[in-house]
Amino acid sequence: MIAHAHSRIRLPSNGAAARRLRLPFSAWHLLLAPLALLFAVPLIWLTLSSVMTDAEINKFPPTLWPSGVHLDGYRFVLSNAKFPTWFVNSLIVSGTAVVSNLVFGTLGGYAFARMRFLGSRTMLVMMLATLVVPFQLTMIPTFIVMKWLGLIDTLGALIVPALVTPFAVFLMRQFFLSLPRELEEAAWIDGCSTLRVLWQIVLPLSRPALSTVAVLTFLTTWNDLTWPLIAINHDSTYTLQLGMTTFHGQHQTHWSAVMAGNVITVAPVLLAFLGAQKAFIESVAGSGLKG
Numbered sequence: 001m002i003a004h005a006h007s008r009i010r011l012p013s014n015g016a017a018a019r020r021l022r023l024p025f026s027a028w029h030l031l032l033a034p035l036a037l038l039f040a041v042p043l044i045w046l047t048l049s050s051v052m053t054d055a056e057i058n059k060f061p062p063t064l065w066p067s068g069v070h071l072d073g074y075r076f077v078l079s080n081a082k083f084p085t086w087f088v089n090s091l092i093v094s095g096t097a098v099v100s101n102l103v104f105g106t107l108g109g110y111a112f113a114r115m116r117f118l119g120s121r122t123m124l125v126m127m128l129a130t131l132v133v134p135f136q137l138t139m140i141p142t143f144i145v146m147k148w149l150g151l152i153d154t155l156g157a158l159i160v161p162a163l164v165t166p167f168a169v170f171l172m173r174q175f176f177l178s179l180p181r182e183l184e185e186a187a188w189i190d191g192c193s194t195l196r197v198l199w200q201i202v203l204p205l206s207r208p209a210l211s212t213v214a215v216l217t218f219l220t221t222w223n224d225l226t227w228p229l230i231a232i233n234h235d236s237t238y239t240l241q242l243g244m245t246t247f248h249g250q251h252q253t254h255w256s257a258v259m260a261g262n263v264i265t266v267a268p269v270l271l272a273f274l275g276a277q278k279a280f281i282e283s284v285a286g287s288g289l290k291g
Helices: 002-007 014-023 027-050 054-058 071-078 081-115 122-133 136-150 158-160 165-179 182-191 192-205 207-222 226-231 238-246 254-273 276-286
Strands: none
Touching: 002 158, 027 254, 027 276, 054 254, 071 122, 071 207, 081 122, 081 158, 081 165, 081 192, 081 207, 081 238, 122 165, 136 158, 136 226, 158 226, 165 192, 165 226, 182 192, 207 254, 254 276
16 A cells, blocks of 8 residues: 555656746846846936935935936026037038948948959958057048048038948948858849849848947947047037037036036937847847958
């Protein structure tokens, strides 16, 4: 009977134990959620500081939570007559850079990915070599060229150097290499030109890469401070980043206005990234480092 009783006892299988221990989310979230919160701390602190008073911001030890919602900093920023102009200037420069990088990056990337011509590999290597050249080395030559073109102290001095970047060409090339060539060959057999194949077949499949180029170009151009600080002198052509430096006084700084201005400055970049987040991840996962 004892043996018969033991035969009726059934230990839970590994599958049943695994089902009981299965989490409603990926186990990686236990690691990624704290990391995401850690990276979000500066943004949270910036937002909270923007609704504090200057006294609370300057207090030591620092105040972790505002005593109330104080909008003096936002009123100061939005009442500044030049702030809307700076915002529009940044939009013009960043928007033009995004469009031009999408156009030239696509054309250049497709040429390097699908066309073979004399010196193509050498040109690609030379172009990629410019990525390791620091901006400090090209700053003076770029300034001389912009001065020769008569663009100093205009938005053109900010737009022309950013019309196309090696990174945009390289990223589009890598994505095009991941696409099957058979789709294009079938269109060529039907008599389509190269530009028509690029426009009607390749580009609709390249939305993840195009979104990535757009977001990264917008982020880089929007946040640029060094080059506008060199090329722009008059406050009517300031970008938003350059105009924000005027809120730092020689003897006193209106910190709530600085924080409020930074919140307004960060908002477009954050919205752009959130809007293209899915396409950004698809592009990184799909393009790789092939070729």
